[in-house]
Amino acid sequence: xxxxxxxxxxxxxxxxxxxxxxxxxxxxxxxxxxxxxxxxxxxxxxxxxxxxxxxxxxxxxxxxxxxxxxxx
Numbered sequence: 001x002x003x004x005x006x007x008x009x010x011x012x013x014x015x016x017x018x019x020x021x022x023x024x025x026x027x028x029x030x031x032x033x034x035x036x037x038x039x040x041x042x043x044x045x046x047x048x049x050x051x052x053x054x055x056x057x058x059x060x061x062x063x064x065x066x067x068x069x070x071x072x
Contacts, residue, residue, distance in 0.1 A: 003055035006039055008032075009063070018058075 005021040016035040017028045020043075027042045029035030036058070043056055 002053060003057050004043060004053045005057045005059060007059050007061055008035060008039075009061040 004023055004025075006018045006025075007021065008016055008018045011017045011028060015028055015030040016032060017026070018035050018039050019026050023046065025039075025042050025046050027035065027038040029038050039056055039058065043053065047053065
């Protein structure tokens with residue numbers, strides 16, 4: 001495996017959640033720095049050395065809700 005992808009999003013409880021795409025890996029952290037470190041640790045624990053990916057690609061998802069003004 002060349003690389004593994006993670007989606008990182010803000011948690012409703014605070015901090016960040018990270019889910020791997022195509023692998024059963026989930027981790028979290030209070031800051032972006034902490035979640036990045038936890039992702040690397042989780043990947044090292046999940047894969048044996050021969051199958052361990054060489055790269056981790058992180059996709060940051062940010063949700064924003066905007067109110068629509070009443071035009072009436």
